[in-house]
Amino acid sequence: MRYTIYSVVFAAAVVVAVICAIIPYADAAPTVSVGSSSAVPGSTVNLPITLSGNTSIVGCQFDMVFNVHMIKVNDSSPAKLGSALYNKAFNVVSTGKPDRIRVVIVPPVQNPIPVIPNGEII
Numbered sequence: 001m002r003y004t005i006y007s008v009v010f011a012a013a014v015v016v017a018v019i020c021a022i023i024p025y026a027d028a029a030p031t032v033s034v035g036s037s038s039a040v041p042g043s044t045v046n047l048p049i050t051l052s053g054n055t056s057i058v059g060c061q062f063d064m065v066f067n068v069h070m071i072k073v074n075d076s077s078p079a080k081l082g083s084a085l086y087n088k089a090f091n092v093v094s095t096g097k098p099d100r101i102r103v104v105i106v107p108p109v110q111n112p113i114p115v116i117p118n119g120e121i122i
Contacts, residue, residue, distance in 0.1 A: 030054040034064075048082060049103075049122040058113045061104045068099045079103045084119030092122065 035048040051057070079094030079101060089108035094101055103122060107113050 030057060032062075048120045050082075050119060051084070051116060051121050052118050054116055054118050057116050058107045059105055060116065061102070064101045064103070065099060073098070073101060079122045082120035082122050084117045084121050088114070088117065090116065 030051060030053045033050045033052070035050070037045045037047055039045045073096035079092055081090065081092050085092070085105070089110075091106040091108075093104045093106065105116060105121065107116070
């Protein structure tokens with residue numbers, strides 16, 4: 001299980017690197033963190049993804065890549081809105097593949113377009 005957690009942490013580091021590359025003009029770089037968990041084989045695990053320090057990101061896409069021999073995706077739409085996005089009109093679209101979960105967070109259509117709030121996004 002330790003290998004699985006390292007894979008998720010590596011995926012989170014890649015997400016942070018991509019976000020930082022996209023918005024170099026921001027005052028402070030936002031931080032994305034992935035929670036950790038341990039479980040017995042066959043259990044379902046929820047890993048929260050949290051955003052902090054965000055002042056300019058209005059939408060994003062990222063992949064969580066993992067070892068297919070350690071983790072199995074049981075849902076065709078595995079990511080759900082976190083508490084920071086719940087009831088805020090943001091949409092989350094996710095797809096589960098054997099080795100990854102792709103997540104797209106889409107802002108509501110309004111003027112001005114709101115930034116993604118800090119807190120648990122997935």
